[in-house]
Amino acid sequence: MSETVSAWQLIASGDATLFAIVRLSLAVSLSAVAIALVVGLPLGAMLALMRFPGRSAVVVVLNGFMGLPPVVVGLTVYLLLSRSGPLGELGLLFTPTAMVIAQALLVLPIIAALTRQTVEDLWLEYREELTAMGVGPAGQVATLLWDSRFSLVTALLAGFGRAAAEVGTVMIVGGNIDGFTRTMTTTIALETSKGNLPLAMGLGLILIFLILLINAAAWGVRLWSEQRAG
Amino acid sequence: MRAAASDLPLAFDDVSLTAGATTILDRVNLTIGPGAPTLILGPNGSGKTSLLRLCMGLAEPSTGAVSWGGRADAGPERRAILFQKPVMLRRSAAANVAYGLAQAGCPRGLRTRRTEELLDRVGLSALASRPARRLSGGEQQRLALARALGRQPEILLLDEPTASLDPAATRFVEEIILDAARSGTKIVMASHDLGQVRRLAGDVVFLVRGRLFEHAAASDFLDRPATPQAAAFVRGDLVL
Numbered sequence A: 001m002s003e004t005v006s007a008w009q010l011i012a013s014g015d016a017t018l019f020a021i022v023r024l025s026l027a028v029s030l031s032a033v034a035i036a037l038v039v040g041l042p043l044g045a046m047l048a049l050m051r052f053p054g055r056s057a058v059v060v061v062l063n064g065f066m067g068l069p070p071v072v073v074g075l076t077v078y079l080l081l082s083r084s085g086p087l088g089e090l091g092l093l094f095t096p097t098a099m100v101i102a103q104a105l106l107v108l109p110i111i112a113a114l115t116r117q118t119v120e121d122l123w124l125e126y127r128e129e130l131t132a133m134g135v136g137p138a139g140q141v142a143t144l145l146w147d148s149r150f151s152l153v154t155a156l157l158a159g160f161g162r163a164a165a166e167v168g169t170v171m172i173v174g175g176n177i178d179g180f181t182r183t184m185t186t187t188i189a190l191e192t193s194k195g196n197l198p199l200a201m202g203l204g205l206i207l208i209f210l211i212l213l214i215n216a217a218a219w220g221v222r223l224w225s226e227q228r229a230g
Numbered sequence B: 001m002r003a004a005a006s007d008l009p010l011a012f013d014d015v016s017l018t019a020g021a022t023t024i025l026d027r028v029n030l031t032i033g034p035g036a037p038t039l040i041l042g043p044n045g046s047g048k049t050s051l052l053r054l055c056m057g058l059a060e061p062s063t064g065a066v067s068w069g070g071r072a073d074a075g076p077e078r079r080a081i082l083f084q085k086p087v088m089l090r091r092s093a094a095a096n097v098a099y100g101l102a103q104a105g106c107p108r109g110l111r112t113r114r115t116e117e118l119l120d121r122v123g124l125s126a127l128a129s130r131p132a133r134r135l136s137g138g139e140q141q142r143l144a145l146a147r148a149l150g151r152q153p154e155i156l157l158l159d160e161p162t163a164s165l166d167p168a169a170t171r172f173v174e175e176i177i178l179d180a181a182r183s184g185t186k187i188v189m190a191s192h193d194l195g196q197v198r199r200l201a202g203d204v205v206f207l208v209r210g211r212l213f214e215h216a217a218a219s220d221f222l223d224r225p226a227t228p229q230a231a232a233f234v235r236g237d238l239v240l
């Protein structure tokens, strides 16, 4: 139990090491989610509206990729960024940038697949009305994304939750370098194996707090949207 | 980019519509010109909704051709449609109207005022900020009407807009429709209500099972129906 007390003391005292790790974790996961949004929203919306041969297969693969094992994504990005890999020249391996890339790839299918589902459902409902109002393709996408914004915030939070909690990709492509690429999850893994339980538990508590916060936010958004937009 | 031409007359040239083995409309020839409201009359399943969707350009004929003012490719700019079950955007009532105005090219600076006018016209001013999907069925119908009127259409297509309304609400909606007709909008409206024909119609298009049985002035249709089917419908007998 003394570990729990020390863990709280670390948090309460604003321990510099601990909060540097939290900051890096948040920066990496938030950047990854931002990139996944920029790519995933239009991708999901286009997939919802377009009809082309093989579309069902794309949708199935995309849905399947929502559950990609982080270590496999990590390994793939590792191979791409390693010195002998196709992008080795960039020298990105074992940097926070590599971690952002890997997590963005992990989160992208979640954002794109949930966007596709949400927008497609709404499109079934709106289709005739928007066509009758003469709304063009770009306007259709904008309208559908805007009117599903509350569901999309939930998708965003789900993506962030997955990124913040995963350890596989950041461990492999970040290398868990002290003070540089060490995140909450990789630190917990390392410090636990070294027996430094207070730091591991302090970070664990913060991580759980963040996940709860995300879920509370998702819940709040739903309540609020039901009142506001019906 | 609004074409100077008119969408009238709206003409059906030997139009059939099929879905699989079902014939929904069967070789319909019809010309709808400007003037008093045209009511599309017929029992359930006679093809009224399908006819209106063709009028709007939302469906293509399986054979034959629809044309608007002699053009087969007229975009939806000069027309508006009110579906039987209105589609409400997930926004406030006012935002629904403003959206329609924006699509119709109403300048941003004018939209707020025009929205207020339109909501007032359909009696929804007090509900402007209410989410549209939270309105009652009748209120949604009126909101959709305001959104359609905001497009200042040359042709306004209405699919049984009063079918689920009580007499007071029906009267209110009919007033708005007549008002639009008086200010020059061509009304084409599906109905299965003979009273409505008396109150609104200039001419009547009578459909049974996808076939056009009669297209006549309202008074002629009511007093001297030319086909046994129309005569039965006017008498209030069941027409199947």
Ligand SMILES: Nc1ncnc2c1ncn2[C@@H]1O[C@H](COP(=O)(O)OP(=O)(O)O)[C@@H](O)[C@H]1O
Pocket: B019, B022, B023, B024, B042, B043, B044, B045, B046, B047, B048, B049, B050, B051
């Ligand atoms: N997409 C479709 N596929 C098959 N049948 C259809 C389709 N749309 C309409 N129908 C049929 O065509 C007939 C006319 O429908 P509709 O135009 O809705 O008539 P109304 O509006 O007069 O009730 C009905 O029997 C309906 O079931």
Ligand SMILES: [Mg+2]
Pocket: B048, B049, B050, B084, B159
């Ligand atoms: Mg109908």
